[in-house]
Amino acid sequence: MTAKILVVDDEPLLEYVIQQKFRQKIRAKEFEFLFANNGKQALEKLAENPAIELVLTDINMPEMDGLTLLEKLAEGDRTLKAVVVSAYGDLSNIRTAMNRGAFDFLTKPIDFRDMEIIIQRTLDFVKRTREDLTKLQQTQTQLIxxxxxxxxxxxxxxxxxxxxxxxxxxxxxxxxxxxxxxxxxxxxxxxxxxxxxxxxxxxxxxxxxxxxxxxxxxxxxxxxxxxxxxxxxxxxxxxxxFSRADSSNRVSFNLHAGIDSTLIILRHRLKGNDNRPEIQVIREYGELPEVQCYPGPLNQVFMNIIANAIDALDESSLKKVKGEIENNLETHPNQITIKTAAIAETDTDRKMAAIRILDNGLGMTAEIQKQIFEHLFTTKPVGQGTGLGLSISRQIIIEKHEGNIKCISSPGEGTEFIIEIPL
Ligand SMILES: Nc1ncnc2c1ncn2[C@@H]1O[C@H](COP(=O)(O)OP(=O)(O)OP(=O)(O)O)[C@@H](O)[C@H]1O
Ligand SMILES: [Mg+2]
Missing domain, CATH: 1.10.287 (Helix Hairpins)
Known part of the structure; x- marks a missing residue:
């Protein structure tokens, strides 16, 4: 992953020098530098690029100086770190900067080897903090x-x-x-x-x-x-x-019974409504032995994915009724297909139970698909989606069951989720 570093300085030559000194790291895509001439511009750049991990800032600049910038940074993303560049011996500014949350400082004239070490150290710190934070958020979600x-x-x-x-x-x-x-x-x-x-x-x-x-x-x-x-x-x-609450021990469980119970609980949502007829559920169950697993959480995964498929079909049906897309509900009825099979995992040959859940709803763009498993990512209006369903499902499948989950989708065609649980 390329680290994004924002350099804030009113010296126009600095950009050239930095690109020169760090050209190898830039070419190797380890570092990417962005530049701003003052604190105000820096804040704009940060708003555009939330992935920036480090701000290297001068102190004396027009419009907004480095110390004010530090104050503003402290109000925003706490994982972002700033390093100030100050005149040699300017202890009073350095002290103010550190009090305002600067992570470290460099003195002018800049020693670029020193700079590289400080950049690396700060980036490591930011990376670790961000990882810890993500873990913490995930644990929190999981606990809730x-x-x-x-x-x-x-x-x-x-x-x-x-x-x-x-x-x-x-x-x-x-x-x-x-x-x-x-x-x-x-x-x-x-x-x-x-x-x-x-x-x-x-x-x-x-x-x-x-x-x-x-x-x-x-x-x-x-x-x-x-x-x-x-x-x-x-x-x-x-x-x-469905509600088998044995989440602390693995037990032997019939996955088909889990899926069926989930479908019964979702029956009221599968039924027809003002915008569409009943959703057809097609079950193509293969031969599966009982699986050693956590039934409660696993049913929760089936629930999340099937509920998402129903949401997608509801949305596409609404568009069809409104005339925004071709209304082919008669010729292409809303369908959810659930297929199961015992398979061998591609690279390891582990024996797995594969469950594939397909819908012929709106599908999604590659851009959205990249983010669906992220904590709190949702495209649904407030009150309809929290963006937790898939991030929890991912944890349950990958961390709790050492399985795999992936999604294949194309806009206008539909979506398929593939879940694999070790047998
Ligand atoms: N079958 C699907 N078809 C189209 N888009 C989907 C499908 N499943 C998931 N998505 C997309 O993935 C996003 C994230 O899904 P996720 O289940 O994590 O959250 P959500 O459904 O928005 O909210 P909730 O926390 O209530 O489940 C959805 O907002 C939607 O954009
Ligand atoms: Mg959902």
Missing amino acids: QNEKMASIGQLIAGVAHEINNPVSFISGNLDHARNYFKDLLHIINLYQKHCQDNLQEIEAEIEALDLPFILEDLPQMLDSMTEGTDRIRHLSESLRT
Whole structure:
């Protein structure tokens, strides 16, 4: 990685001298120098180039001097470091500069070997600080997410458990109700056969209540109640599969069950809405043995990626409805395809379970694709996306499972995520 260094000095010749003295490092792409004539220009350059790691600044300059610049720098990115260049023996300015957060100082006339050493040392420091900061941010995200998932997991598992009890007494009683109904029917039939008194009155009542209809409808009603309770039971099972909170130990887990439970939880989002019909989910599952993994976090990855695919399809459908792109929803329905297979990893030959999740939504540009796994990167409006989904997924797959995750996408065509977990 080329280190970007901003040199701030009102001496026009300095740019030439620096390019000369450091030409090898510049050619080797180790250093890239940017130049500004005063503090004000320096701040503008910094705003344009957030990747600048080091500012080398003179003290006396027109418009904004070096000491004021240091003050402004302290308000911005704390990982950026400044080195001041001052006249030899100008101890009072050097002291002020150090008090304002300068990392080091150089004296004029500049000794370029000295300069190189100081540049290198400062860059190392900045690099380490930035790495530590990134790690810290990732740990923080992971902690927040773990905490959130653990409590959501517990909640879901609790609710699923609470649902199970009432559902099982409904479904248990439905069987009895069906039997009682049969018994009552039998008795009615017996009455009809043997009871000859007041026949007219009974027949009038049978007519009024439409007994044949009741006899036909009641069993159907009971069947649909059974179907309803079965569905609730299925849902609560999926909730429990999904929220398996065993994130501290690896356990044996059926990935297909994980994906299916995730799809059930996302069912309300897959259904049709004002802008589009229901999203078709195509499952092409291969033969996969159970995988030793952390089921809760892994389901979270499936959830993040499938939710992103639904977002992408929602967005493209909206554009189609608005007429911004060709509306081919009839001929090219929204689809999410999930394929699984056992494969051998390309360079190592490790046996892996590969899960590929494809959507035919808007896709993304190469520029966006480069950033999607970054912490807090999102293209979605505030309130809709936090930019955490994929950075967390990456951590879960790469760090927690020693697997791989990558993305292939082209604008207008769609997106594919490939996840590989060691078997
Ligand atoms: N299937 C996809 N199709 C198109 N763009 C995608 C797809 N998946 C991810 N992206 C892009 O990657 C970005 C980052 O995704 P990520 O899941 O990390 O965050 P997010 O979805 O924006 O927010 P959230 O934290 O709620 O998940 C998205 O904002 C989007 O631009
Ligand atoms: Mg997301």
